[in-house]
Amino acid sequence: MLLASCSPAHPPGHPDVHYTVGAAWSAQGQWFYPREEFAWQGTGLAVRQTDREGELTADGEVRSMATMTASHPTLQLPAIVTVTNLENGRQVRVRVNDRGPAQPGRIIGLSTQAANLLGMGRDPAQVRIVEDELASRQLAESLPGGVALQISAAPKEQVIQSSLGGAGSAPVGSSTGGEIPPSSGVQMSDMPVTYAQGYASPGMLWVETMDFTSRYAAMRQAGGHGGVVRPVMSGQSMMWAVRQGPFATISAADAALKRALADGLNGSHIVVE
Numbered sequence: 131m132l133l134a135s136c137s138p139a140h141p142p143g144h145p146d147v148h149y150t151v152g153a154a155w156s157a158q159g160q161w162f163y164p165r166e167e168f169a170w171q172g173t174g175l176a177v178r179q180t181d182r183e184g185e186l187t188a189d190g191e192v193r194s195m196a197t198m199t200a201s202h203p204t205l206q207l208p209a210i211v212t213v214t215n216l217e218n219g220r221q222v223r224v225r226v227n228d229r230g231p232a233q234p235g236r237i238i239g240l241s242t243q244a245a246n247l248l249g250m251g252r253d254p255a256q257v258r259i260v261e262d263e264l265a266s267r268q269l270a271e272s273l274p275g276g277v278a279l280q281i282s283a284a285p286k287e288q289v290i291q292s293s294l295g296g297a298g299s300a301p302v303g304s305s306t307g308g309e310i311p312p313s314s315g316v317q318m319s320d321m322p323v324t325y326a327q328g329y330a331s332p333g334m335l336w337v338e339t340m341d342f343t344s345r346y347a348a349m350r351q352a353g354g355h356g357g358v359v360r361p362v363m364s365g366q367s368m369m370w371a372v373r374q375g376p377f378a379t380i381s382a383a384d385a386a387l388k389r390a391l392a393d394g395l396n397g398s399h400i401v402v403e
Contacts, residue, residue: 146190147318149269149276151206157232161396162203164229168270169263170205173333173402174237175254175380176213178245179230187228191318195242198222198321201230202238208273208318210265213238215248216256216402219328222247223262225321235387235400247325254380256332256402333402334376335383339395342370351395373401 152164179201185193189207193199200211209226224244231239238259240248248255270276340362342348348359348370357374374390377383383400390398 145186145192147208147273148190149206149208149273150189152188152229155229158234160234160391162229164204164206166206166270167204167261168206168209168266169261171258171260172237173216173256173258174400175235175335175402176215176238176240176245176248176250176257177231177233177236177254178250178252179228179239179241181228181230189227191227193228197241198224198244198247198323199228199241200224200226200238200244201228202226203229203231205261206266206270208266208269210262210269210321211238212260212262213240213244213248214258214260214328215250216258217330217332218249219330220248221326221328222324223321225318227318234391235384237399243323247323256335258402334378335380336373336375336377336401336403337383337386337390337398338374338401339372339390339398340369341397342372345370348372376403 151166154161154163156162179195181193181201183193183195187193187199187201187207191199191208200213202209202211205211205226207227207229210223211226212221212223214221222244224240226238228239236254238257240250248257339351339357342351345359345361351357352359352372357372360371360373362369362371374386375383377386387398387400
């Protein structure tokens, strides 16, 4: 497996927008393993991005803090997600186009524009993130490096053509968010600069360690760290997770996360419930 230490900034250059999953990367001693997850959702802490304007993102876009964009540790790029600020009920739709945040325990990094519309201050905010599966799949199917490019590069005799249309499908370039046909030097259209207002639903902070293959192993881990065991689905398989908490403050959750990572529990992260 190709591993990459994070996160040197991509230098300024010409935009080269493409689909990518990317190599594993590390930040402050924690490893992240990107993968395709078109219907991903989760909770955690959002922060403001601190990357420099004008550099290229991991998917080849020119970074702009005035756009509705974000960074995520593991999602395929680009991806379309809805982010809800659980502390005030505000909701925005953004395009994930970069890796980050580098700080452990932070689930998403938001551009200045997106963070402002969410009503965030300088501190992290509790958020819920839900990926738009249709829009994200359309990007993967249409951008260079995605499904379309892989099919066109395959030997002719091995290609089986099939229709992806039908009821419920949206055409490329529709209002589901920034979809574009494959081409060289393609430019990504901006997400609308808008927000919706809902109800606040803040929760407590927990440190969660995922992917124990047996309940017994999870119970042993929970017993050693004062946690609770809960079942989770990973694809089609049942896995087990250990949660420590709840914690009333971010600093307390950060301290517990630091201890978990120091104990070798690399998949540990902060969730809100």
